[in-house]
Amino acid sequence: MICFSCHSDKNKGIYSRMGHMHLKKATAKAVKTLANARYLIALGKPRVVLRYIDKFIKAICLGKITPRQIDIALTFDCNMSCDHCFTAPLFNGNEKEMDYATLKQVARDCKKLGITVIHFTGGEILMRKDLETVIGLFEPRRNLIYIQSNGMLATKSRLLSLKKAGLDFFGVSLEYPDKDKQDTFRHHDGYFDKSLLALSMAQEVGLQTSVNITIDNQLIHSPELPKLISHLGTLGHIVYGNLPVPVGRFKEKKNLLWFGDERRILKKLTERFPFFRTEFDSNFGPKGCPAMKEKIYLCAYGDVLACPYIHVSFGNVITESLVSIYHRCLGFSVFNTYHDHCLAAENKMFIRRVIDKTLDFSRQPVFYKDLEKELKTPTFKR
Numbered sequence: 001m002i003c004f005s006c007h008s009d010k011n012k013g014i015y016s017r018m019g020h021m022h023l024k025k026a027t028a029k030a031v032k033t034l035a036n037a038r039y040l041i042a043l044g045k046p047r048v049v050l051r052y053i054d055k056f057i058k059a060i061c062l063g064k065i066t067p068r069q070i071d072i073a074l075t076f077d078c079n080m081s082c083d084h085c086f087t088a089p090l091f092n093g094n095e096k097e098m099d100y101a102t103l104k105q106v107a108r109d110c111k112k113l114g115i116t117v118i119h120f121t122g123g124e125i126l127m128r129k130d131l132e133t134v135i136g137l138f139e140p141r142r143n144l145i146y147i148q149s150n151g152m153l154a155t156k157s158r159l160l161s162l163k164k165a166g167l168d169f170f171g172v173s174l175e176y177p178d179k180d181k182q183d184t185f186r187h188h189d190g191y192f193d194k195s196l197l198a199l200s201m202a203q204e205v206g207l208q209t210s211v212n213i214t215i216d217n218q219l220i221h222s223p224e225l226p227k228l229i230s231h232l233g234t235l236g237h238i239v240y241g242n243l244p245v246p247v248g249r250f251k252e253k254k255n256l257l258w259f260g261d262e263r264r265i266l267k268k269l270t271e272r273f274p275f276f277r278t279e280f281d282s283n284f285g286p287k288g289c290p291a292m293k294e295k296i297y298l299c300a301y302g303d304v305l306a307c308p309y310i311h312v313s314f315g316n317v318i319t320e321s322l323v324s325i326y327h328r329c330l331g332f333s334v335f336n337t338y339h340d341h342c343l344a345a346e347n348k349m350f351i352r353r354v355i356d357k358t359l360d361f362s363r364q365p366v367f368y369k370d371l372e373k374e375l376k377t378p379t380f381k382r
């Protein structure tokens, strides 16, 4: 394990062993972490809670942080064609999705790394007919199991079957409070209503539910956003705010990106609504970008990325262990630092030097060695 407690932007690169977090910060972290733990307790999985408490104590008392979550794309195939899709460039019909033997090995490595949240995603995850079997490979009693879907293929019987297989959380994505705008964005009539229906079916079978909102530059400044968050929270959903990232199909929609003081607005919303959060809010370490330190992204064909939006592969689990790939990636200071902003969405220099460069290559993700010089840039100024 590595101590990341001092790896904020201000104290980059300083390793420390014990008890060096200010009491105030530690208290604030404890309050937020306990709020997260509330959702865990409601799952009725005592082993997950015990593992979570163990990670929490090690983080607070020893400053030892291990990854908390892995996002596993089981397929890049999809039934839709949305305007913001970041996985579209990763899809390759000629490559093979990971087989069960590889996934079993990934599950063992997740255990070694201390990961407690297994988040299956796509493409459209419900297109995997064998999702129940895959969930079984990841010891659902020891792990919190989450799926992120567009909801269009959800039926009550499938959701119940997934619940029985060990699924805990069902999440869908929404972007706009306006039904017509939402359906146009997704190129799918009735998307808005159907996604809410899928969430309500998930609740009926006993799953916890969440909604991801990709908050573009217009929505973040709109009075409709707090209304949407409030409405979704009233329906019992956790709401996650995602930033618009210039990757995949969003690449061409530069007018929708953030480069102003939008994070300040986002922060205020997380303070106002207890059920609204960003990925910065679930860290065991300092608030900030969790890429690789706390969250790992695994592509359908086995490539390991620090972040779903940064299409750089640090190795492939078909030929190498997840543990060694994780350590390799943390050898790059840009990924062992808790940046106080999103590298992929808000850091112009990182976008120019790394993200835009990946477009020069025919296969995505690009192998890290092809961008090693760029990744070793000492400081990425915003």
Ligand code: SF4
Binding pocket: 279, 288, 289, 290, 291, 295, 306, 307, 308, 309, 310, 341, 342, 343, 344, 345
């Ligand atoms: S770069 Fe941005 S999207 Fe990626 S992990 Fe960091 S904060 Fe999240």
